[in-house]
């Protein structure tokens with residue numbers, strides 16, 4: 001797991017950590033390593049902008065973000081090229097899964113609003129490993145949806161920079177972006193590189 005310095009309740013998975021969505025042994029091992037409960041709050045990700053509140057662990061249905069004010073309750077999203085984001089409040093935390101549709105729809109903004117609805121303010125954010133503009137060749141649909149963040153791949157194809165788009169949406173929030181591109185860094189699962197069904201998990205909790 002990648003444990004960003006200064007964020008005691010944030011962990012980004014790598015391929016070698018295993019896929020904790022369905023494998024309870026993996027979930028238990030990760031939980032033990034992180035010193036957290038094995039009972040996580042999870043969602044069925046659908047590339048939308050809904051953010052659900054978790055008060056207890058378990059599956060919370062279709063959504064692309066989870067927010068909680070409950071200390072010690074682990075929240076998880078799973079990605080393999082999409083962007084995992086953690087928003088840290090003073091007494092709340094949220095996790096977000098954002099592909100290009102979520103970026104276009106403003107799922108990070110939805111999570112920020114969800115924290116505000118709990119009476120809190122986002123203090124900082126961490127953007128986890130995802131497909132970089134170096135590898136994220138896109139067509140016109142994605143380019144138009146993520147307007148303003150056009151980039152070029154290493155092969156000079158048209159791409160978009162999802163991380164930059166999210167940083168823009170989180171303007172005013174101190175945001176750390178973990179380096180790395182899931183598509184060309186082989187320590188990560190990448191749907192684009194291998195069509196894998198496996199995902200790395202991002203886990204966040206209030207320490």
Ligand SMILES: [Zn+2]
Pocket residue numbers: 131132133134135136181182183184185
């Ligand atoms: Zn890349």
